[in-house]
Amino acid sequence: MKIMESTRFQVYKTNAKYxxxxxxxxxxxxxxxxTGLISELAFDxxxxxxxxxxxxxxxxxxxxxxxxxxxxxxxxKYFVSWDKNQISYHLPNTNEPINIRLSEIRKVERGxxxxxxxxxxxxxxxFSFNYFYFPHRATIxxxxxELKDREKTIx
Numbered sequence: 001m002k003i004m005e006s007t008r009f010q011v012y013k014t015n016a017k018y019x020x021x022x023x024x025x026x027x028x029x030x031x032x033x034x035t036g037l038i039s040e041l042a043f044d045x046x047x048x049x050x051x052x053x054x055x056x057x058x059x060x061x062x063x064x065x066x067x068x069x070x071x072x073x074x075x076x077k078y079f080v081s082w083d084k085n086q087i088s089y090h091l092p093n094t095n096e097p098i099n100i101r102l103s104e105i106r107k108v109e110r111g112x113x114x115x116x117x118x119x120x121x122x123x124x125x126x127f128s129f130n131y132f133y134f135p136h137r138a139t140i141x142x143x144x145x146e147l148k149d150r151e152k153t154i155x
Contacts, residue, residue, distance in 0.1 A: 009140065011078035011091065011131045019072045026065030033059030078131070082143060091131055098125060108148045115144050 036055035080089040090097035
């Protein structure tokens with residue numbers, strides 16, 4: 001693998017189109033459940049001759065589906081990418097994306113669960129590779145090993 005290649009890995013693999021469709025489906029399901037529940041309890045009118053528990057179940061299941069689909073859509077923002085000039089990543093343990101120019105890296109050390117990146121201005125950044133599975137983890141680790149090798153040739 002060459003450092004010059006532009007590479008990007010998503011932390012979580014979700015299909016945004018299906019998640020948006022699922023979100024709309026769950027909103028409709030929640031609305032149907034709440035409409036049936038309100039009409040039965042407030043107006044003593046039954047839709048489709050269903051019991052109250054069915055409407056409660058429909059509303060709760062729809063609300064849970066909305067929560068799940070929103071979390072899955074939000075998880076698309078987590079990634080790691082690099083090219084010949086910089087490495088960028090946004091992991092679940094970071095609040096915002098981090099961009100590091102490769103020329104600013106002084107030292108790279110691999111720990112048991114994360115990589116310690118020391119910058120020229122004495123700042124220290126940590127990159128946790130536990131969010132990735134093989135073969136992506138192996139590719140990411142080999143990228144950081146190449147950075148360590150490059151660092152040795154510069155010194």
